Amino acid sequence: MSLRYAVLGLLARRPSTGYELTQTFDRSLRTSWHARHSQIYPELAKLEDADLVEVVGHGARRSKTYAITDAGRAELRQWLVEAEPDRSQRSESGLRLFLTPLLDPADRQATYQRDLVHVDQELASLQEVRAEVRAAPEPEAFAPQVELGIRINTVLRDWLREQLQASAGGPGHD
Amino acid sequence: MSLRYAVLGLLARRPSTGYELTQTFDRSLRTSWHARHSQIYPELAKLEDADLVEVVGHGARRSKTYAITDAGRAELRQWLVEAEPDRSQRSESGLRLFLTPLLDPADRQATYQRDLVHVDQELASLQEVRAEVRAAPEPEAFAPQVELGIRINTVLRDWLREQLQASAGGPGHD
DNA sequence: AGTACCATGTAAGCCGTTACATGATTCT
DNA sequence: AGAATCATGTAACGGCTTACATGGTACT
Numbered sequence: 108m109s110l111r112y113a114v115l116g117l118l119a120r121r122p123s124t125g126y127e128l129t130q131t132f133d134r135s136l137r138t139s140w141h142a143r144h145s146q147i148y149p150e151l152a153k154l155e156d157a158d159l160v161e162v163v164g165h166g167a168r169r170s171k172t173y174a175i176t177d178a179g180r181a182e183l184r185q186w187l188v189e190a191e192p193d194r195s196q197r198s199e200s201g202l203r204l205f206l207t208p209l210l211d212p213a214d215r216q217a218t219y220q221r222d223l224v225h226v227d228q229e230l231a232s233l234q235e236v237r238a239e240v241r242a243a244p245e246p247e248a249f250a251p252q253v254e255l256g257i258r259i260n261t262v263l264r265d266w267l268r269e270q271l272q273a274s275a276g277g278p279g280h281d
Numbered sequence: 282m283s284l285r286y287a288v289l290g291l292l293a294r295r296p297s298t299g300y301e302l303t304q305t306f307d308r309s310l311r312t313s314w315h316a317r318h319s320q321i322y323p324e325l326a327k328l329e330d331a332d333l334v335e336v337v338g339h340g341a342r343r344s345k346t347y348a349i350t351d352a353g354r355a356e357l358r359q360w361l362v363e364a365e366p367d368r369s370q371r372s373e374s375g376l377r378l379f380l381t382p383l384l385d386p387a388d389r390q391a392t393y394q395r396d397l398v399h400v401d402q403e404l405a406s407l408q409e410v411r412a413e414v415r416a417a418p419e420p421e422a423f424a425p426q427v428e429l430g431i432r433i434n435t436v437l438r439d440w441l442r443e444q445l446q447a448s449a450g451g452p453g454h455d
Numbered sequence: 456a457g458t459a460c461c462a463t464g465t466a467a468g469c470c471g472t473t474a475c476a477t478g479a480t481t482c483t
Numbered sequence: 484a485g486a487a488t489c490a491t492g493t494a495a496c497g498g499c500t501t502a503c504a505t506g507g508t509a510c511t
Contacts, residue, residue, distance in 0.1 A: 109373050110498080116380040126462050137368075139375025146499065148464060168462050168507045187380060188388045194311075194399070197371040199283050201313025204429070206290040206361060208422040214362045225368070248382040251444060255378070258436045266429045273425075284470080300490050320471060322492060342479045342490050 109193075113140050114150055115159060115175055115183040122163055122174035125151055135249075138256065154179070216274045223267045230260045283367075287314050288324055289333060289349055289357040296337055296348035299325055309423075312430065328353070390448045397441045404434045 117123065117131055128151075129144040136142075142150075151173055154160040159179035164172040175183070200222075207218055233256050240247045291297065291305055302325075303318040310316075325347055328334040333353035338346040349357070374396075381392055407430050414421045 108498095109371075109376055112380070113376055116376075116383060119380075119383050124462075125464095129462095136376070136379065138370060139372045139379055141369040141371060141499095143500070144463075145465080145501080148462095152464095166462095170462055170507095183380075184384065184388065187377060187384060188392060192377060192395075192399075193373045195315040196312060196374070197283075197315065198313045199367045200370070202283055202287055202290075202310070203361060203366060205310065205313055205423075205426055206286070206293075206357075208426070209290060209293050210358065210361060214358065218362060221366075225366075249379075251440070251447075252379055252382070255437070255440045258440065259433055262432045262436055263429070266425070266432065270425060282470095298490075299492095303490095315471090317472070318491075319473080319493080322490095326492095340490095344479095344490055 109140060110142055110146060110150055111154065112183060112186045113142065114147065114154060115179050118160055118173055118175040119180060119183060122172050124166065124170045124172050126170065212274050216271060219267050219271050219274065223264065223271065226260055226264045226267060230257065230264065233257045233260065283314060284316055284320060284324055285328065286357060286360045287316065288321065288328060289353050292334055292347055292349040293354060293357060296346050298340065298344045298346050300344065386448050390445060393441050393444050393448065397438065397445065400434055400438045400441060404431065404438065407431050407434065 113132070113136065114128060117128055117136075123131070125144065125148045128147050129142075132140070132142045132147070151160065155162065155173070157178075159176055159182055160173045161176050162171050163174040166172060203218070204222070207215055210218065233253060237250070237253050237257065240250045240253060287306070287310065288302060291302055291310075297305070299318065299322050302321050303316075306314070306316045306321070325334065329336065329347070331352075333350055333356055334347045335350050336345050337348040340346060377392070378396070381389055384392065407427060411424070411427050411431065414424045414427060
């Protein structure tokens with residue numbers, strides 16, 4: 108049921124079309140929740156049926172702009188504050204990291220190296236976002252979340268570097 | 282398709298029964314991949330059909346011990362080294378953290394406080410695991426992974442403390 | 456007129472959760 | 484004998500991905 112609340116949450120920030128929500132899922136939510144347009148449009152229809160969101164405008168190309176209703180806001184708050192969080196996760200990257208020690212040293216180094224490249228890109232992109240947020244006129248409520256992302260990725264980057272060093276100097280057949 | 286490789290990976294560490302795999306998913310993999318026995322048993326049957334695992338023994342209570350085959354090891358290596366990683370994640374906790382700034386200060390503090398309690402428990406449990414691993418006779422290949430878990434949770438803990446402080450001293454109606 | 460991108464929708468099939476179901480072994 | 488735990492399986496349902504499908508708008 109998380110998709111429902113992800114959509115409500117994004118609409119609580121600002122009214123949006125399904126297309127805009129799809130992009131936001133790709134950009135801001137890619138590190139915690141992922142959804143495609145084929146899931147988002149039907150979900151918006153369901154939320155509208157339940158009066159948790161409403162259409163507040165029609166734009167070019169048949170686009171519909173949705174906004175959260177008071178009932179939707181109440182539902183969202185209820186979930187965030189009162190529902191028991193499900194702490195389980197699904198992260199293929201995490202699984203890969205867990206299994207990498209099974210590889211022989213050469214393969215292991217190669218996969219750590221590949222991950223390191225990706226984390227560096229991730230960090231660069233987050234630092235850009237941070238710069239944008241700082242330059243914005245209004246203080247942005249989501250700035251701390253960006254900061255957390257940077258810290259976690261920094262820890263990951265350092266850990267990967269250590270593993271690479273250990274593999275290189277260790278019992279490798281190199 | 283990740284479940285397949287998670288199971289192959291665990292069997293590459295040591296032969297196990299479906300029941301043991303279920304427990305390992307609960308303990309070691311709960312932070313990256315989650316699976317119930319109702320998914321694991323059918324997956325083992327499929328892997329056996331594909332000759333990626335084989336039954337190597339029957340124990341008490343009709344239990345079957347599975348081991349990975351050479352073909353299974355090759356398949357696992359191929360996935361870890363050559364397949365393009367899927368970096369998308371699904372974490373309800375991450376989503377909640379992302380949406381928490383939408384709450385009013387009192388609710389926000391309450392949810393951060395709840396998360397902090399959980400992270401502290403997580404850290405305590407990881408530190409226990411680290412102690413066990415250090416006390417083990419053979420050097421454990423997965424020790425660095427435990428270390429990474431501790432570092433990430435430490436960053437999270439500190440971040441949550443900062444958010445709590447900021448909420449308390451900030452523009453709350455408290 | 457053609458291409459690229461904006462924008463929304465539906466359908467088939469796979470993956471995962473919850474619930475149902477059964478039997479073996481150990482402990483009291 | 485009864486309860487708890489070990490151990491394996493199946494079925495129904497819902498969520499998610501991939502693929503199919505359509506039309507609008509802007510640019511060249």
